[in-house]
Amino acid sequence: MTSGPTTATASPWFVRPPSAEAAARLFCFPFSGSGASAFSAWPAALDDVEVCPVQFPGRENRLAHPHYGTYDNLAADLTEALSPLLERPYAFFGHCAGALPAYETVLRLTALGLPAPECLFVSGQPAPHDASRDRMLTMTEDELRAEVEAFIRGRGIEPRPDMVELGLMVLLRDHAAAGAYRRQEPAPLPCPVVVLHWRDDPDVSLDGLQGWRAYADSVEFRVLDGGHHDFMDAPDELLKTLTRRW
Template identity: 75%
Template sequence: MTSGSGTVTSPWFVRPQSADHAARIFCFPYSGAGASAFSAWPAVIGDVELCPVQFPGRENRLAHPHYGTYEDLADSLVEPLEPLVDSPFAFFGHCAGALPAYETVIRLAERGLPGPACLFVSGQPAPHEASRDRMLTMTESELRAGLESVIRGRGMVPRPDMIDLGMGVLLRDLEAARAYRRTEPVRVRCPVVVLHWRDDPEVRLDQLEGWRQYADSVDIQVVDGGHHDFMYARDELLGLLTSWRDSSAARKREPKGIA
């Protein structure tokens, strides 16, 4: 929906999108999280607007039915994205959030809509290896302890009611992760940049190599920090996330060949 001010509003996005910026990055949160995972990120980097995606069934969309599967999530997201893909854009997905981001790239192509200029994957093995996710084998007590640790890491006190609410979201998200199966890679047209967090105890660098089957251009970059340090929006990460804009500008400046 477009408001009178020229901005696009939708429950899928916590910030209204403006037509004042040259490009956008749509940010997909990890299992159990919502758009607030990107609350420390700036609204704009240079000429790039950052657009956290809010999945249904959490935070300000807690009353909305859970999305069900990653495939259903991607199908549902295409329509609200359609009015926003008229300018250059990229996708960023952290951990399991990279999987519905990838599925959305496929859905856009299937419907003849513009695709992203780049897909950024942060700390997540390739789709055909997603079932190896350590969280899928963790007990509820282990998951609860992990959730408490993440909340403390964000400077908050993990109250029991907060943990109970978060566990409800996390368990439903993990059901979607368990149901996800893509045994045959589908190659996307855009470059894929895979980020490995140097101090990540959950995902090893070699576990990210499977993404090389998913695009003609796959670049694996090592960045400083641990698994959840993406939330702090450090300069190194933000610089990488806007690098595709530099590449696009360089291509436009290249002299055209003569046929």
Template identity: 75%
Template sequence: MTSGSTTATSPWFVRPPSTDHPARIFCFPYAGSGASAFSAWPAEIDDVEVCPVQFPGRENRLAEPHYDTYENLAASLTGPLAPRLDRPFAFFGHCAGALPAFETVVRLAALGLPLPACLFVSGQPAPHDAASDRMLTMTEDDLRAELESVIRGRGIEPRPDMVDLGMVVLLRDLAAAREYRRAEPVKVPCPIVVLHWRDDPDVSIDQLAGWRRYADSVDTHVVDGSHHDFMNAPDELRKLLTSWR
């Protein structure tokens, strides 16, 4: 065992929890991706431990069944998550990852478990507006081109086998997104911070306004960059993600 960590491991997290940090931020990946979406992030931001969440059905959990719905995902995550809620924490969800992050907060509240000090939602319309996501109406050819573009944006030349595997994950994730519907907003008992990326071609700041109905305290911040620039953990984003401390 290394100093500063416990021996507890879980497939839901890429590394054991540290005991050296007074706070944690749990990071939820977007549709078609896994915890590696945060591979360029530091292991800590100031004194906050960065904890990427690994969903089943991708990357090192590829052989496991897909989570099927966001509600199932939240229900399955709650148990492994609970032992790690022993200190102040926040949630960060980018794009479609903001929706299971939100559902996990709803689940924690229903079970009387500790709640995040803040829920950060990045580049994703509110649950009752989620059906407007442009990817839900894209053809498979368009999705493949989108996936290749994202891979190239990470400095990797996409091989056909890599894209084929990515498409399997993406199509399953989008099927879950199509199933997700909340006709009416449900308030969560924690503040929500909505992040809009200034150069985001897909989601406008007006499309994020629906989040105002999901908590008593909702703030919106405009961050420099485009939709996928969160993966580089820019300084402006880091400062916002630790502002609740």
């Protein structure tokens, strides 16, 4: 897709202003402790669908911005940022805990009478009413620090102490929001849901994702090759799955 005029002035919520020439948009929500750079290896467009990574406050280039605090706050602020960009078909992709504010944002948008997404893609994340079962929510700070170190090494980088401490700070704040999130009963969505399970994910099983069946009339499950963070490398199987619904 060639570059062209944009629909709005630059917003801190997006690493690049969405293009006015895109036929459709895929808004991508990062996992806890990460930011829009989780999608840096993804192409800028998939066929005619523009990839729009969402940048939450309190990380990366928004490190100085106050943390959102709760998923309710995040969804409310995102609704305001997204509302001018829903004039064409769009979908949401949320990986791990990023799927939860994506879900809450769909509910908020449609409650306001704004267009619903064509699809909500959720990757490696149990349904909202099962979210409190996440093993990482029970980890100590030292255990989370070890997780940050392992993640950085897994991306082929030797973790420096300052890098680890910065990553831990973001992760602790995000985990506080995740730990405070509660949805006792499913609130159904007005759009299809596609649930993605990573075959080699050690923490999230296919059975653990079945709770999403209660969240839409159309819920599809797809099993992809790879581990929990392999979505970051934009594997062809994932990208084909994301464009097949459009």
